[in-house]
Amino acid sequence: MDWAYWYGKPVSTAKFKQVLSDFKVVEDIGFSPSGEGEHIFLLIEKTQLNTAYVAEQLAAFTGLPLRNISYAGRKDKFSISTQWFGVHCPGKKSFAWDEFDLKGVVIKSVSRHDKKLKTGALKRNAFTIVLRDVSDISAVQQRLDNIATGGVPNYFGSQRFGEVRYLDEAGQQCTKFGGNLTLAENLYNGKGIKNRNKRSVAISALRSWLFNTYISEKIRQETFATVTSGDVCILSGSNSFFTADKADASIQQRLVDRDIVLSAPMWGAGELAANDDAAVFEQTLAAHYPEITNCLVDLGLKQERRAIHLWPENLVHRVIDTQHIEVSFGLPKGCFATSILREVVQFTTNDATDHCAVNQLPE
Structure with a gap:
């Protein structure tokens, strides 16, 4: 699960969550x-x-x-x-x-x-995060400036998959896989999961994995920030979307202006909303994972769309000293702080990406 980086693999390392105050989050229900x-x-x-x-x-x-x-x-x-x-x-x-x-x-x-507070009744979350023992402060600052302008891939965070990333003794980034994807394998191998909560986690992991794969492949094919014929475009700040009949300069400018954002499928039953070149891309990639797509259909999920690009709100940073930096930003509900952090630094401890879930999933 080596998802592609939008700005290339980070060169700086850092530690995260060394103390409780290193990770603060405030809900806004809107x-x-x-x-x-x-x-x-x-x-x-x-x-x-x-x-x-x-x-x-x-x-x-x-x-x-x-x-x-x-x-x-x-x-x-x-x-x-x-x-x-x-x-x-x-x-x-x-x-x-x-x-x-x-x-x-x-x-x-x-x-x-006068109404119940429902799960998911959120507008955004505001994060304040401290990165410690940063190996290259200037590199981190440059990354944060790039992200403020260009955003990041809207990946589901590694904690959704029970995944932890860390550097080994030789300085190589490694991945340790947890139980969520193992549970997901049980689903498409026909093994039932009796526990309702675990079943929900497994379904989310499976669907999210395929969505992340779409993003990663678009980055590798250099179409992540380019409208292709038949792309499904979401109107920024809404759930409304339309299919681009052709990839002309005007629709590309709307993407540059953040009036729209490209999307990828959250797989399920039903026809893809994409057509033309975009549909070929989405169908071709899905064909590589028939056991996953068939499983998601059999589970009764419906085709949905999710934005592939994420811009943090009010992203600011403050250098505490030569090795520590504080980063603050807001994210819409359902988005992950790790989507920001993975583009900024590599973590030197194995607990860095294990604690950043923002919504919905069990802790």
Whole structure:
């Protein structure tokens, strides 16, 4: 799974997550609670706690079933994370939240809303990340400047596959594969997965792997930032898309201006939205992995599209000293901080990419 780099393999090395404050993330749900209703929204800052555990403790404190506790997205345990939890209280029951005593949790605000907080009800996540023992600060700064202008491939992060990247004693980058892809192999080999959560993880890993393969191949073929005939273009900031009838200068300029972004298939049943040259590319690559595509169809998934290009919002960096740098940026929901970091540095510890999930997946 050596996905292609947009700017070439990074030359600088660094360490990540040496201390909890090296990784901070703040959720933005994109709206303000209404102030009334039978749903209580809690904005919680948690430190070294996983999301599911906090939800369990909220259920125990309120005496409500765990199903009454919700959250917009899961956040990493080894971090300082500020995120939203929802508590469904039929009858508008109140609680003394100042008495909720859980080490590592600070309740920042309490408000009511008339609708449930649903998983995925996020607009963006804001990250503040510290890279330590950076071998070449100037190279990192140059990469960050390039990314601010040119974005990065919108890869699914390595943690979705249970994958960890690290440098061995000889300085060579190595990959250690985890259990998610092993579970995925069970799916397309016809072995059932009884645990619902593990099954969901396996399906996500399988579909995401194929999507990443599309991005990587487009980079290798030098079509990652070029419209080809029949490409499916997503309107920036929306879920709407259209198929480019021809690759002319006007549509290419819209891509350069970030008015549109190219997409690749999230595989499932149904016809590809692409046609002409783009459809040939997508069908040809899919034909190399029939066991995966057939499995995803058999699982009942439908053809969808996902943007292949990602631009971080408000990307800034601050040099702390000659070996440490702080990086801040925002990402839309469903995107991964590791998509940014993998283009910046190679990590010298094997835990660097194991903790950056932003949404949806178990910690």
